[in-house]
Amino acid sequence: MIWLTFLPAGITLALGVLLGRVGLPLHPVWTARVLCTVAAMTVPAAAGTLGFVAVNFWATLEPAAAGRMPEWALFGDDEPVPVPLGVAAIVLLVAGLCVTLRLASRWVAEVRSAQDLAQSLLESDVPMAVSVPGRRGGVLASRGLYQVLGAAELEVVFHHEASHLRHGHHRYLAAGSLAAGLLPPLRRLNGRMRFSLERWADEDAAEAVADRELVALTIARVALLQPSGEPGPLPAFADSGILRRVEALMARAPGRNPVTGPVSLLGTGLVTGALALTALQIDHAFTHAFL
Structure with a gap:
């Protein structure tokens, strides 16, 4: 029954791929929360599944060690793990750890650098504003931003960045970046989540x-003066999806979804959370269910 071990990760990954392609008819607040929940739960589901396979592969190679392992760490049957599958699980686990360390070190370095710069006005002619998390954080703004924007437009920018800081959007970005880095099929999900955070x-x-x-005109004006490049790990005022953001602001304000939003988030959290928690026990769960 080894194939059942891959069911939790397969379901959460499939859901993440689907949500990366299909938009949710929810307010950006709830869309971002749902997408972040799926991204955050898919990572432990996948890692737990690989870890489960790797442990059982070790038990296959060292039968004496299997007797010292707790029952929950082993498959419900005694079938050995095929060598290609076991080796692949170990390689993917090591690769995932390397990717996680690389992303974490990059994140810490860039946040610390931004925190140092946030203590004063950024000497750059490029109009930019970035929300920097942490005690030494705040809104990092450039001299160029003050040169091209009026008082009302600057108010828009700082309200936008204050929203990122108030709601802790850097945590959403960290979860999405980690999921996309470890699981490439979730890159589109991460992109949709970044866009939802900007819309929020x-x-x-x-x-x-x-x-x-x-707000729409301010976003468009700043975006036109931005150099092209990949979005960074911190939420910036002129981030991705400028045209769609402007179009959304020129339309009617979206509904707050006081019922459907929380229900969608709760349902997604329960489903993906349960799948992540059973990633190490799915074989036993199915065995006990059918015996």
């Missing part, structure tokens, strides 16, 4: 200044 902050800024058109 856009809507907060529009509500704060009570002028959706002003």
